[in-house]
Amino acid sequence: MTTLTTGTTSRPGRDFAPFQPVPFWQRQGYLQTHLDFLLREISPTLSRREMMARVVEVISETADTKTFVLRPPRRWQGFQAGMHLPVALELNGVRTRRTYSLSSTPDQFRRHGTVAITVKRQPGGKLSNALFYKLQPGQWLRIGQAAGEFTLAKSSRDKLLFLAAGSGITPLFSMLTAQSGKDIVLMYYCRSPEEVIFALQLEQLARTQPGFTLVIQLSGQHGRIALPHLKRYCPDATERDVFLCGPGGFMTSANSVLDTLGVAADRRFCESFGLHINPTITDAGVAADVVFTRTGLQVKGDGRHTLLELAEQAGLTPKYGCRSGLCHECTCRKLSGVVVDARSGKTLGPDATEIQACIAIPQGRVEIAL
Numbered sequence: 456m457t458t459l460t461t462g463t464t465s466r467p468g469r470d471f472a473p474f475q476p477v478p479f480w481q482r483q484g485y486l487q488t489h490l491d492f493l494l495r496e497i498s499p500t501l502s503r504r505e506m507m508a509r510v511v512e513v514i515s516e517t518a519d520t521k522t523f524v525l526r527p528p529r530r531w532q533g534f535q536a537g538m539h540l541p542v543a544l545e546l547n548g549v550r551t552r553r554t555y556s557l558s559s560t561p562d563q564f565r566r567h568g569t570v571a572i573t574v575k576r577q578p579g580g581k582l583s584n585a586l587f588y589k590l591q592p593g594q595w596l597r598i599g600q601a602a603g604e605f606t607l608a609k610s611s612r613d614k615l616l617f618l619a620a621g622s623g624i625t626p627l628f629s630m631l632t633a634q635s636g637k638d639i640v641l642m643y644y645c646r647s648p649e650e651v652i653f654a655l656q657l658e659q660l661a662r663t664q665p666g667f668t669l670v671i672q673l674s675g676q677h678g679r680i681a682l683p684h685l686k687r688y689c690p691d692a693t694e695r696d697v698f699l700c701g702p703g704g705f706m707t708s709a710n711s712v713l714d715t716l717g718v719a720a721d722r723r724f725c726e727s728f729g730l731h732i733n734p735t736i737t738d739a740g741v742a743a744d745v746v747f748t749r750t751g752l753q754v755k756g757d758g759r760h761t762l763l764e765l766a767e768q769a770g771l772t773p774k775y776g777c778r779s780g781l782c783h784e785c786t787c788r789k790l791s792g793v794v795v796d797a798r799s800g801k802t803l804g805p806d807a808t809e810i811q812a813c814i815a816i817p818q819g820r821v822e823i824a825l
């Protein structure tokens with residue numbers, strides 16, 4: 456059978472991509488660099504090459520967590536509750552990037568032009584410590600456009616269960632304050648009362664927002680997330696869409712409780728901070744020979760380290776953001792060989808394809824265009 460199409464013509468082997476002029480500011484050139492430098496000197500918001508947000512306010516949430524209220528430039532495109540924001544700082548001459556969930560609401564951005572990220576200081580975390588100790592009102596922070604798929608648009612139900620641990624509350628807090636009218640149970644796990652982020656705001660919402668139920672579980676007192684907790688505080692969990700956010704260990708335990716309860720996998724939406732490597736991969740520990748083809752460097756992998764870590768060990772400085780598979784900043788081209796997704800254990804290869812270096816663990820001989 457022959458299928459005819461009308462309205463377009465093409466000659467086999469002669470298809471050309473339409474001409475796309477490169478906008479002036481995206482061209483690499485002395486003129487662009489120099490003009491941008493001059494504009495930045497007048498005001499960082501005028502830069503066309505970088506997006507600079509002014510720090511408007513810094514709020515201490517707990518002993519190790521602060522909220523930074525930022526005013527992005529006009530060309531920042533806004534966000535949906537649950538998305539994350541890439542940020543970068545120069546630390547000892549090296550640009551260090553991370554992504555943080557936005558903890559404010561889209562409505563706050565529409566009304567006041569400000570957004571907020573809430574950052575928990577991590578032991579040994581370069582950027583989180585620099586933000587925590589150094590960033591002050593009046594200073595500037597490099598940001599990117601917000602991104603992410605962990606949003607309420609995923610859910611069609613009116614009944615939701617939010618499960619959070621530690622700083623995993625931040626995107627859920629944004630979702631919670633961004634909408635009203637849904638029946639939401641939030642179960643929030645923290646080690647102690649002093650570590651509860653947004654404690655006052657959550658209590659206030661529980662008093663004033665119809666349909667919102669707050670359950671704070673202190674692991675020192677109540678233990679980690681377990682089946683009896685959900686049976687007691689959210690007996691209709693199987694009728695709800697579930698949004699989960701927290702560190703890897705919490706996500707694993709929460710998912711196993713939801714499995715036992717019978718909450719369908721396609722009714723769960725997850726966001727995890729930090730890379731939680733699937734133990735089946737580390738147990739197997741398959742060795743690797745990695746060749747970075749652009750630089751000619753070679754390293755050995757032990758089946759436990761990601762390509763991003765191996766590249767850094769080799770002295771390369773590849774681009775990255777979240778280091779946990781969320782932002783795609785670390786995307787690079789695998790030319791050949793097999794890699795495993797550190798989170799799911801899914802194998803990718805041996806063909807050439809784009810991969811996220813921060814979650815790819817190489818196995819055998821792998822060639823990467825870095």
Ligand code: FES
Nearest residue numbers: 776777778783813
């Ligand atoms: S650094 Fe964000 S996905 Fe790899």
